[in-house]
Structure formats: structure tokens, C-alpha cells
Amino acid sequence: MERKQQFRDYLLTQGLKSTRQREIILDAFLQSGGHLSTEELYLQIRQQHPGIGYATVHRTLKLLAGSGLAESRHFGDRQTRYEQCSGEDHHDHLICTACGAILEFEDGDIERLQQRVARQHGFHILSHRLELYGRCAKCGPE
Amino acid sequence: MERKQQFRDYLLTQGLKSTRQREIILDAFLQSGGHLSTEELYLQIRQQHPGIGYATVHRTLKLLAGSGLAESRHFGDRQTRYEQCSGEDHHDHLICTACGAILEFEDGDIERLQQRVARQHGFHILSHRLELYGRCAKCGPE
């Protein structure tokens, strides 16, 4: 519920308006977990709200990313995916190339070593992306 | 020179043919270091060999990746980039979001921790990708 308010506040600060469509898309996004493509969310919303267009879903997902409610992800394929992000926390991904499963993990030790690498190169990290591709426990080591 | 033979051997094992175009594209790829998009390599080759088509460059880069001479990379933007890869070694990237500079690094400690994460999840890693985005020394910390 405060998520929804966070989005409305963001729209206000940007001089944008709350609309019926944006509320519907936000609701659908918050309900469905996981790593959704625009297409996937659009198809799901269309079942209950056939009037809402693809472009509006696309534009709203970008707004959600701007508001900090969603984060965009780019895995192997070409399409952008979005997932909910809860403020400060960060996580990376294990991706099974056999069944497509996506596991999430956090590892403070790795993040610290990333900072060390950055320091060694005089680099200031703003974000990062770590993806481990392979086979999940269910699919076995090939 | 043995690189070129490695590619010819790969083509043979796949029942494919060595062609004038593939040799030219291979030469151009080996000469120019860095992280090249298909477009960039195509434009460069076109200067000396206007007859070679974009599709052929594209197809040959995929062959080079298959042969192990090239590795495909996907950074923030939408296009695929290729870089030479020398057999076993592996590296990851620091990418400056201000000037576009790409620095390379290797860190055995991080790789070991990645294995630890995988073990914790019963996962078998086949490949990985680590990209640190931020500002390089030249561009300053914003």
C-alpha cells in the first residue's frame, strides 16, 4: 500500500498524473513477482483490462523503474525484464541455462571485493551486474 | 597465425568452407583489438573491401565465437559486441558510464567466491558475467 503511495509521490514530483491505467499496471506489477518482460505483463493485464495498450504498459514500467519501485534487468536474451526492488537491498542472479530458472543471491564478500577492484583502477562504482550461468540443482551438472 | 589455422580447423570440423571473405573478416578482427560491434567491424572492413556485406560480417563473427576465437559481450546498450579471447583466460569489465571507457580485470578471489555461492545453491556454473558500471579515474567521481 505504501508502495502505491511511493509511486504517486514520484509522479507528483515529476509533474506527472495518476491515471486509472497506471494504477492498474502498478497493481498487476506488484502482485506478480519474478522477472517480467513488458510482453508478459501486458498479456496478463489484458485478461482483465483489454483496453490497456502495450505502449502504456511499456511506458509505465519505465516510470516504475524511475520511481525506484522496479529495476530493469537484461539477461541473455534481448528483452528487458523488470522486477520489484525494495529500496536498499540488492541481489544478483544464478540463471539455469537448461530450465530457465532464476535464483537470487546476495554476497557481501563479493561486493567488497568489487570495491577493491574498483579502487585498484581508480574507478567509482555506481552499479554492477553479476550473473552466474549454469545448471541448477534440479537439472544436474550435465 | 595459428589463430587463423584454428579457425580453418574449426570450419573443417563443422563441414564449412574457408572463403576469401571469411579470411578477410578474420584478419580485420584479429588486427583490431577492443570490443567491436558488428557495425563497427563492417564499416572498417568496407574501406578496403567494399564488396563484403553486412550479413557476412555478422555470420562470420558468430562463427568466430563458435570457434573460440571470439567471445560475445552484451553491455548496457542493445548491440552485441565481440572481443578476441585467448583460450583459457577470462576477464570481466569496468565500464565508465560517462566516457564509455572499458577497463578489464581479473580477480581470482571473486571467482572463488562465485563458486562458493554456486555450491550453496547446488548450482554448477558454466559461465558468468560481472560488470562494474561507474566513473573512471579520468571522469572523476561525479
Next chain:
DNA sequence: CTCCAATTGAAAATGATTGTCAATTTAAGC
């Protein structure tokens, strides 16, 4: 050399994303 499969280059197809624009909706100001 012959001949068939592989290759090439131009052009079209694809697929995700982004832009356009007339009609509609929002919300601020009265």
C-alpha cells in the same frame, strides 16, 4: 574438371522498443 553443397550479398523479415498524433482524461484554478 564436375558437381553439389556451402556461401554470399541484397533485400526483406523479424522482434523488441520507441515515436507520433488525434482523441481523451486529469487535476489545477476558478
Next chain:
DNA sequence: GCTTAAATTGACAATCATTTTCAATTGGAG
């Protein structure tokens, strides 16, 4: 509530990298 300017919407077209198609050409095994 009513008016009104600005933002939004949805259908559709445009864009961009990538991939496919296909007729003409070429490689190389026999």
C-alpha cells in the same frame, strides 16, 4: 461543479539490431 491547459492514452508507424530469404556464385571433394 465548470473550464481549460497540459498530460496521457492507444493504435499505429518508425526505428534499430539482428536474422532470414533467395538467386547467383564459389569452394573443394571426388
